[in-house]
Amino acid sequence: MVSTMRCAFCVCGLVMLVATAAVDVAAQNAASTERSWSFGGGMSWLELNGERRLVRGDRKVVTTNATGGLAPFLEASFKLNDR
Amino acid sequence: MGATRVESRYTHNETVTNGLSVETIDDLTLGMMSGGVKRTWGAPGALKLNVDAHVAFLLYNDRLELLSEQQLPAELSTIDPTPFNLSVLNSFGGGLGIGVEAPLGHGGLFFSAGARLTLGFMPADIINDPEDPEDGHDVNSPTHPLSVGLGVGYRLGG
Numbered sequence: 001m002v003s004t005m006r007c008a009f010c011v012c013g014l015v016m017l018v019a020t021a022a023v024d025v026a027a028q029n030a031a032s033t034e035r036s037w038s039f040g041g042g043m044s045w046l047e048l049n050g051e052r053r054l055v056r057g058d059r060k061v062v063t064t065n066a067t068g069g070l071a072p073f074l075e076a077s078f079k080l081n082d083r
Numbered sequence: 084m085g086a087t088r089v090e091s092r093y094t095h096n097e098t099v100t101n102g103l104s105v106e107t108i109d110d111l112t113l114g115m116m117s118g119g120v121k122r123t124w125g126a127p128g129a130l131k132l133n134v135d136a137h138v139a140f141l142l143y144n145d146r147l148e149l150l151s152e153q154q155l156p157a158e159l160s161t162i163d164p165t166p167f168n169l170s171v172l173n174s175f176g177g178g179l180g181i182g183v184e185a186p187l188g189h190g191g192l193f194f195s196a197g198a199r200l201t202l203g204f205m206p207a208d209i210i211n212d213p214e215d216p217e218d219g220h221d222v223n224s225p226t227h228p229l230s231v232g233l234g235v236g237y238r239l240g241g
Contacts, residue, residue: 035240036238036239036240037238037239037240038193038236038237038238038239039236039237039239040193040195040234040235040236040237041234041235041236042195042232042233042234042235043232043233043234044087044230044231044232044233044234045230045231045232046087046113046228046229046230047228047229047230048111048113048226048227048228049225049226049227049228049229050205050224050225050226050227051224051225064224066111066226071087071088071230071232072087072088073086073087073230073232073234074086074087075086075234075236077121
């Protein structure tokens with residue numbers, strides 16, 4: 001079940017990655033006013049900065065702390081104007 | 084717009100009233116689809132600085148299998164067994180980023196580096212919770228993904 005969900009998630013993510021379009025209101029230099037696309041990708045370290053604390057009645061307390069991980073990323077942008 | 088995906092781990096520390104503490108580890112996958120606006124400063128062919136503001140769709144994939152009382156040691160048998168699993172839900176966030184771009188040659192290729200902070204929440208529901216609230220989620224934990232990354236890109240035209 002979990003692996004199926006993860007597989008579905010991967011496929012969904014891949015579709016979204018491919019479908020990624022850009023709205024980059026990039027302020028470019030005054031010498032260049034042509035609209036343009038740019039595409040990129042790379043690797044980042046992503047820290048989740050998440051913590052969960054859950055109290056169940058007066059019996060049990062659950063605290064969770066997320067750790068980070070390496071995260072590939074894709075990016076697309078579109079220069080919309082020159083400001 | 085951009086997209087990123089990370090597999091991470093959560094460490095759960097469960098403490099029962101009598102002081103017993105149990106630690107479990109769970110895998111968590113976060114996908115983040117974001118879109119926003121970016122402002123860039125810099126001369127053509129030179130190093131460029133940029134800042135961005137973005138909104139992000141946070142896709143969590145996790146089901147936290149927390150310890151239930153059924154698994155507790157015999158000395159805690161006076162506690163009624165109750166399931167204690169969480170189903171994590173997707174949510175939205177928003178944030179800011181800063182970065183630099185440096186051209187690699189004259190063909191449109193560039194190197195990029197940057198950092199981005201997204202403020203968001205991770206909602207979760209307790210599965211089969213008899214005390215489940217009618218509205219809202221059982222848990223709404225702050226989750227603020229911070230990414231620091233390096234990459235390459237290619238600019239078409241412009």
